Amino acid sequence: RKEVEQDPGPFNVPEGxxxxxxxxxxxxxxxxxxWYRQDCRKEPKLLMSVYSSGNExxxxxxxLNRASxxxxxxxxxxxxxxxxxxxxxxxxxxxxxxxxxxGTRLKVLA
Amino acid sequence: DTEVTQTPKHLVMGMTNKxxxxxxxxxxxxxxxxxxxxxxxxxxxxxxxxxxxxxxxESVPSRFSPECPNSSLLNLHLHALQPEDSALYxxxxxxxxxxxxxxxxxxxTRLTVV
Numbered sequence: 255r256k257e258v259e260q261d262p263g264p265f266n267v268p269e270g271x272x273x274x275x276x277x278x279x280x281x282x283x284x285x286x287x288x289w290y291r292q293d294c295r296k297e298p299k300l301l302m303s304v305y306s307s308g309n310e311x312x313x314x315x316x317x318l319n320r321a322s323x324x325x326x327x328x329x330x331x332x333x334x335x336x337x338x339x340x341x342x343x344x345x346x347x348x349x350x351x352x353x354x355x356x357g358t359r360l361k362v363l364a
Numbered sequence: 365d366t367e368v369t370q371t372p373k374h375l376v377m378g379m380t381n382k383x384x385x386x387x388x389x390x391x392x393x394x395x396x397x398x399x400x401x402x403x404x405x406x407x408x409x410x411x412x413x414x415x416x417x418x419x420x421x422e423s424v425p426s427r428f429s430p431e432c433p434n435s436s437l438l439n440l441h442l443h444a445l446q447p448e449d450s451a452l453y454x455x456x457x458x459x460x461x462x463x464x465x466x467x468x469x470x471x472x473t474r475l476t477v478v
Contacts, residue, residue, distance in 0.1 A: 288466040297454055297469040298407065341406060343466065350395045350414050350458065352467065354406040 255280050258344050260355035268363050271332050275358045277342030278324045286345035287318055289327045291338045292357065298341055301327075332362045370455050370470035378478055379445060385473045387438040387455030396438040397467065398430060399454040407454055413438060445477045 260277045267273045279287075286303035302309065304325050306315040315328040325344075330335055342355035368389045377383050378403075387396065395414045399407035412420035413432040421430075429441040438455055452474050456467040 270455075292464075295452075296469075297472050299469070300466050303466060312383075348413045349420070350397075351409060352419060352458075352461075355476070357406050 257281065257343055257346075257353045258355040260340075260342050260358050261356060264359040264361055266361045266363055267332055269332055269334060269343055271362075272328065273360065274325050274329075275340055275342075275360075277326070277344075277355050278322075279342075279344045280323070281344070281347060281363050282320075282323060283347040284344045285347065286352075287325050288343040288352075289314075289315075289316060289325075290341040290343055292341055293338050301315075303339070304332045329360075332360075334362050334364060335339045336360060337362045368455055368457055368468050368470035370453075370473055372473055373471065373472050374476075376476045376478060377442065377445065379447075381445075382441070382443045384442065384452055385440040385455075385475075386438055387440075387470055389457045389468070390436055391457065391459075391468065392435075393457035393459050393468070394435065395458045395460065396432065397456040398428075398438070398440050398456075399456060400452055401472075403450040411440075442475075445475075447477050450476045 257280050289301040290298040291301045293300040306319050308317045313330045318327045339357040339359050341357045343352050373387045375418050398410040401407045401429040410424045411430045416432045427444050431439040452472045454472045
């Protein structure tokens, strides 16, 4: 089993749609979880950290399910500008290492 | 200053050349990283420095040689690279391990080996 797994997509959705991505992780001791966004030929940028109680930032909602060891990202009212690859990142406990998922490609269509 | 600055942005080098990539941050982060990213793949960890000491080397070939001269600077020295080493090289920093702030990435150096 990979340490961090994501559905690579692509997810093609119309503008205004709601889309959700899941990410599973294998190390139950992991404590830090993030979603990054990466545009084509650019560096990854932190979209949001994921907290135990779940957290929201505008149209974006992140959830953590420790029992099932997955995190999710929900995007409401999708915009064309949301088209990107979304990377799930999980810490490797006791180290400075963070593990990346393979990324999920999202394309929002006009 | 909340940025990680990488230079150069683009680099073309021959297989016999020696070059260096540079990375700088002034956020007081004590961990700095080099990642390699090929097209349509996630970033792949190469090296981690914590408190200016090499703490992780992910079995990277010796033609890549990292250096951390001080807490703000990270270099990656390149020598005798192969065409398959062409990729986006990303530098990142973080406050400390197991933190809730994640990485801050630089904009990367796009390297082409000819």
